[in-house]
Amino acid sequence: MNAETDTTEEAGARTIRMEVMRFRPGEDTEPVFQGYDVPLMADWAVLDGLNHIKDQLDGSLSYRWSCRMGVCGSCGMTVNGEPRLTCGTFLTEYGQGPVRIEPLKGFPVIKDLVVDIDDFLAKLSSVRPWLIREGEELPLTTEYAQTPAQLEAYKQYSMCINCTLCYSACPVYVLDPDFLGPAAIALAQRYNLDSRDMGDRFDVLNLDDAVWGCTFVGECTRVCPKHVDPAEAIQRYKLTAALRSVLPWSRR
Amino acid sequence: MIDVLIVGGGGAGLRAAIAVAEQDPACKVAVVSKVYPMRSHTVSAEGGAAAVIDIGDTLDEHCYDTISGGDWLCDQDAVEAFVAEAPRELIQLEHWGCPWSREGDGRVAVRPFGGMKRERTWYAADKTGFHLLHTLFQTTLKYQDIIRYDEWYVTKLVVDDGRVHGVVAVEIRTGRIETIPARTVILATGGCGRVFPFTTNAAIKTGDGMALAYREGAPLKDMEFVQYHPTGLPFTGILITEAARAEGGWLINKDGYRYLQDYDLGTPTPTPKLRSMELGPRDRLSQAFVHEQHKGRTADTPYGPVVYLDLRHLGESKIDSRIPFVRELCRSYQNLDPATDLIPVRPVVHYMMGGVHTDIDGATPIAGLYAAGETACVSINGANRLGSNSLPEILVFGRRAALAAAEFARAHRDGEPRAVRTQGEDERRLLEREREGRRTGERVADLRERMQHTLEGAAGIYRTGDVLAKAVDTLADLRARAEEVRFDDTGVAFNTELLNLLELRTMLEVAQTIVACALNRQESRGAHQRTDFTARDDDSFLAHSLVHRAPDGTPSVGLLPVTITRWPPGERVYGR
Numbered sequence: 001m002n003a004e005t006d007t008t009e010e011a012g013a014r015t016i017r018m019e020v021m022r023f024r025p026g027e028d029t030e031p032v033f034q035g036y037d038v039p040l041m042a043d044w045a046v047l048d049g050l051n052h053i054k055d056q057l058d059g060s061l062s063y064r065w066s067c068r069m070g071v072c073g074s075c076g077m078t079v080n081g082e083p084r085l086t087c088g089t090f091l092t093e094y095g096q097g098p099v100r101i102e103p104l105k106g107f108p109v110i111k112d113l114v115v116d117i118d119d120f121l122a123k124l125s126s127v128r129p130w131l132i133r134e135g136e137e138l139p140l141t142t143e144y145a146q147t148p149a150q151l152e153a154y155k156q157y158s159m160c161i162n163c164t165l166c167y168s169a170c171p172v173y174v175l176d177p178d179f180l181g182p183a184a185i186a187l188a189q190r191y192n193l194d195s196r197d198m199g200d201r202f203d204v205l206n207l208d209d210a211v212w213g214c215t216f217v218g219e220c221t222r223v224c225p226k227h228v229d230p231a232e233a234i235q236r237y238k239l240t241a242a243l244r245s246v247l248p249w250s251r252r
Numbered sequence: 253m254i255d256v257l258i259v260g261g262g263g264a265g266l267r268a269a270i271a272v273a274e275q276d277p278a279c280k281v282a283v284v285s286k287v288y289p290m291r292s293h294t295v296s297a298e299g300g301a302a303a304v305i306d307i308g309d310t311l312d313e314h315c316y317d318t319i320s321g322g323d324w325l326c327d328q329d330a331v332e333a334f335v336a337e338a339p340r341e342l343i344q345l346e347h348w349g350c351p352w353s354r355e356g357d358g359r360v361a362v363r364p365f366g367g368m369k370r371e372r373t374w375y376a377a378d379k380t381g382f383h384l385l386h387t388l389f390q391t392t393l394k395y396q397d398i399i400r401y402d403e404w405y406v407t408k409l410v411v412d413d414g415r416v417h418g419v420v421a422v423e424i425r426t427g428r429i430e431t432i433p434a435r436t437v438i439l440a441t442g443g444c445g446r447v448f449p450f451t452t453n454a455a456i457k458t459g460d461g462m463a464l465a466y467r468e469g470a471p472l473k474d475m476e477f478v479q480y481h482p483t484g485l486p487f488t489g490i491l492i493t494e495a496a497r498a499e500g501g502w503l504i505n506k507d508g509y510r511y512l513q514d515y516d517l518g519t520p521t522p523t524p525k526l527r528s529m530e531l532g533p534r535d536r537l538s539q540a541f542v543h544e545q546h547k548g549r550t551a552d553t554p555y556g557p558v559v560y561l562d563l564r565h566l567g568e569s570k571i572d573s574r575i576p577f578v579r580e581l582c583r584s585y586q587n588l589d590p591a592t593d594l595i596p597v598r599p600v601v602h603y604m605m606g607g608v609h610t611d612i613d614g615a616t617p618i619a620g621l622y623a624a625g626e627t628a629c630v631s632i633n634g635a636n637r638l639g640s641n642s643l644p645e646i647l648v649f650g651r652r653a654a655l656a657a658a659e660f661a662r663a664h665r666d667g668e669p670r671a672v673r674t675q676g677e678d679e680r681r682l683l684e685r686e687r688e689g690r691r692t693g694e695r696v697a698d699l700r701e702r703m704q705h706t707l708e709g710a711a712g713i714y715r716t717g718d719v720l721a722k723a724v725d726t727l728a729d730l731r732a733r734a735e736e737v738r739f740d741d742t743g744v745a746f747n748t749e750l751l752n753l754l755e756l757r758t759m760l761e762v763a764q765t766i767v768a769c770a771l772n773r774q775e776s777r778g779a780h781q782r783t784d785f786t787a788r789d790d791d792s793f794l795a796h797s798l799v800h801r802a803p804d805g806t807p808s809v810g811l812l813p814v815t816i817t818r819w820p821p822g823e824r825v826y827g828r
Contacts, residue, residue, distance in 0.1 A: 025745045043487050055697030059740035059749040064287075066454040069490045069581060071382055072291045088584050110425055111746040121288070121402075129390040131349035140340040144347065145358030151351055158351050158383065162290050187390075194349060 016040040016091055017098035018049050020061065023109050031109070034058075035098070038091075046086040046101065047075055050113075063113035070225060073163035077113050078102040083165040085225045104168040120164050123180055127188035132199030150195040157190035157233055159226045166220035166230055172213055180210040182220035182230030189233040192240075206241040214238075253668065254399070255661035256281045256654065257419060257434035259406050259461060261289030263381070263643065264625030265440035266388040267341075267650030272658050273395035279658050282399035283392075284406055284421055284432070286456060286751070290389045293442050293454040294646065297381020298493035298577060300363060300373035301643035303338035309370040311335050318641060319819045321367040321533050322605075322634020323778035324794065325474065328817040330612050330630045334641075334648050341647035342374050350387040351376050363574075364498045365640045367533035367826075369526050373640040378493050378577040384643060401432070405751055406460065408679045409437060411468040412671035415619040419464075420679040424751065427744025429683050431676030433668045436620040436657040439465060440650065443604040443626040446755075447763045449704035451601040452484055452491040458755040459762035461627035465608045466761060470616045471798045473629040473812070475762070476769035476780045477605035479637055480713050482537035484600025485586050486555035492578055492597055494639040496590075497530035499574045502562045503537070504594075505544050506551040511559070515540040518827015528827035535636040535779040536826065538599035542713050551596070558596040567591070599713060603642065605633040605779065606769070609798060609812075614653025620660055624653040631796065635778020687750055689739030696737050696752045700759070703730050707763055711770050716783045720771040727767060728806070731760045761801075768807035769797040790821050 015037040023031040036057055038049040047065055054061050065075040068087040075086045080100050091099065107115035138144060166182035173179045188205055191197045205211050214234045221231040256272050258265045261283045272281040283289065304314050314335045319326050346352055346360065353361045353375050365373040376383040392398050401421065408420040410431065418433040441461030445453025466472050482503070483492040497503070500523060505511045510520045510529065517536060518528035525531065541559060544550050550557035563571060563578070568591045571579050582590050607629035614622040614630070625646040632645060710723035734757050741749040775789035776782050795811040802808040 024743055027743070054748075055695065059695065059697075059738075059752075060743070062741075062746045062748050064291075066287060066291055066456050067293065067296050068455070068488065069296060070584060071379070071577075072287075072293075072295050072454060074287065074291050111743070114746050116425075117288075124390075125393045128394075130394045131347070131391075133347075137347065140343050140347070143343050143352075143360050146354055147358045148354050148356065150358070151354055155351060158386070159379075160386075161295075161382070162288075162386075191349065194351075196349065 014040045019098050019100045021102040044091045046089045062111045073161035076163045076165050083168040083223050106168045106174045123184040127184050129187045134198045144196045154190050154193035157186045160228050165223045169219040169223040178209045179213045186230040186233040211237045254282045254434040255279045256436050256657045258283045258438045260440035261285030262292030263294035264646035264650035267647050268654035269398050271651040271654035284401040284404045286405045288402050294381045294385040298378045299495035300375035300380045300640045302373050302640040303342045317368050320824050321638040324821040325634030327815040329815050331632045334632045337648045338644035348391045366494050366531050367638040378495050378575045409464050409468050410675045412669050416621040417672050429680045433672050435661040438653050439623040439627050440625050441627050444762045445601050447759045448601040448707050450489050458759050463758040463761045470618050471609045471800045472765050473609040473796050474606035475765040477635050479603040480538035480599040481602035483597040489600045504560050505549040532826045541599050558598045560594040561597050563590040613656035622653040622657050624649040689742045693736045693738035714781045723767045727764050765799045765807045772809040
């Protein structure tokens with residue numbers, strides 16, 4: 001696979017050319033693009049095009065996907081330069097083509113379109129993304145009360161599907177892999193702003209590589225397929241952290 | 253050695269892992285999953301989770317709804333345990349941070365649901381499964397002792413002398429094949445919807461756990477009971493939640509007529525009535541669709557006949573507050589807005605009532621082997637599961653299986669038998685040979701498609717003996733052909749073609765059991781409707797199907813009595 005190769009569908013229906021980045025670890029020294037012509041169907045997402053390639057043209061192509069309804073977060077890739085969920089991005093958006101599919105940028109490539117996201121998972125764990133409680137718990141016969149307004153305060157941040165598109169789009173993360181990054185901070189805020197939570201995660205958020213590393217470009221929010229707005233989460237915590245530095249006993 | 257090894261990182265698997273970690277930190281627990289846990293299919297569940305919470309509701313009523321919904325094929329002792337423990341599990345999720353939707357005063361809100369006589373379905377808007385899974389996953393991160401094998405695919409259970417001793421698994425990223433010894437194994441791999449062509453199920457739902465157990469001699473139970481959800485989007489099969497009807501949505505045919513009134517499901521009312529019309533059970537609603545089709549009252553689309561779900565009268569603000577995901581899905585995947593447009597829908601394979609035969613604690617007949625969730629058949633779902641019972645099921649039985657497994661592990665401290673090594677070596681050699689591949693033969697995808705269409709034709713909403721009998725032969729033929737497929741990827745790293753082949757073989761085994769059980773059950777009950785045996789036959793078939801793998805690899809079906817405690821078999825009454 002050292003030269004660009006072609007695999008063409010039989011003539012007939014309209015087709016669109018998909019240029020797919022290929023990389024086999026241990027065999028290829030660098031990635032190459034491989035072109036495939038797939039049917040241009042009105043209802044087909046980019047993922048349907050990839051599945052057509054995998055099922056009919058070239059079984060060796062590797063990529064992740066599962067729910068194909070925009071909620072499992074597996075199928076993020078770079079589509080014509082933009083980080084996108086391929087199940088919710090339609091081929092017809094790209095007119096005559098070609099449409100170029102690359103792995104998510106900012107992550108090491110394992111094979112073809114599959115990237116290593118373990119770094120994100122470690123960062124997620126580091127912000128203690130669980131409800132922190134102190135003192136005596138209510139018995140399992142009673143819920144903690146939470147009004148719709150209290151729910152609204154953090155609900156948006158709880159919608160993160162961990163697709164990591166925001167990391168791929170983040171100019172800071174691409175240059176500095178130690179940056180805690182948009183989704184992990186948004187999820188920390190998801191708990192910080194939850195009326196039932198008693199932690200504040202100051203130690204992991206108030207760092208140069210955490211909220212203070214963000215240069216507020218806002219790409220994370222622009223690419224988020226679930227409208228989570230991590231950029232806002234980060235700016236809000238900067239304010240919280242600044243206040244807390246002045247008033248160390250304040251919580252949020 | 254691992255004490256409790258859980259295969260599957262969805263709701264049941266993660267609930268089990270937390271139960272072990274909380275109860276006994278000395279107990280070594282691991283989760284092996286072919287995807288990162290937060291990608292598991294629990295994430296797609298939408299409408300809600302049922303548990304009695306309101307004053308005025310009772311455990312007995314939840315039991316009755318479940319048992320009548322299941323056409324009296326549920327084991328009633330299991331249903332009673334399930335219903336009794338469901339409330340504490342949902343409250344536990346609340347204590348772990350699950351963003352349940354709320355009433356104005358801060359209490360958890362509940363909504364109506366199909367086949368339920370009371371409002372008892374807890375919800376987090378219409379992304380209940382998503383929030384439940386992420387809450388569980390993030391809570392597991394608190395327990396650093398939980399070992400995770402993310403993106404490992406289990407190919408075999410190591411079973412020796414009637415007892416499980418671990419698994420053989422492939423690390424997908426590197427292709428490394430390893431034997432993981434364990435004192436107990438809990439199968440929590442979910443369902444098998446992908447044996448059908450048109451399904452709400454994610455790509456990963458290939459019945460892995462069912463086949464793993466079945467190949468080692470554990471029986472599967474009630475495999476003929478496949479649930480069609482009445483409202484899937486054509487082409488994609490994306491689910492439009494029952495909550496859309498619970499919030500007041502109507503099902504109408506191409507003439508705008510609320511056709512369910514013609515099928516003994518009640519009379520139309522402007523607002524939803526419990527256990528009536530659009531809030532009838534899923535089996536009856538999907539069957540009504542087929543009759544509408546035969547009467548020529550469905551509309552044609554490039555992706556088959558459809559009826560319509562009408563939400564327009566609910567208004568934008570109710571849609572946005574109660575079922576925002578429905579709107580998001582319709583806009584993104586169907587290019588329409590339910591606030592102003594009708595949603596075309598048709599029945600879609602959604603859930604497997606059957607699964608690995610277990611007792612009330614998730615134990616299978618193989619010592620040390622447990623199963624929970626959709627993989628298992630306890631059975632609380634009988635011949636037809638009620639919507640919003642599956643989420644509490646994965647929690648209640650995930651926890652029960654975990655506690656039983658941990659106890660078994662504590663009582664069996666002996667070392668690993670020689671079989672662990674020899675079976676592990678054999679399996680490794682097999683897989684390595686497989687990976688070398690063949691450059692000729694049929695593609696995995698072509699065989700998969702044939703299997704799926706065979707199942708749809710033979711084991712769909714209505715079944716007939718002779719078509720099922722033909723499917724037995726077709727599947728046997730496909731199984732032989734699946735041993736000789738063509739292979740493009742001979743690499744070791746992230747070889748999804750090899751995975752797809754292993755999943756195909758898994759699905760073929762499961763498909764055979766579905767067809768065999770459907771052929772054997774000469775009656776109509778719940779989701780199993782035979783055109784050649786149209787009535788329920790309690791004299792012959794008030795019993796579970798129990799299917800073993802015979803030595804020649806074919807399924808062998810027998811019957812097992814149903815446990816009846818307090819609700820003798822009766823008529824299923826909806827809307828009257």
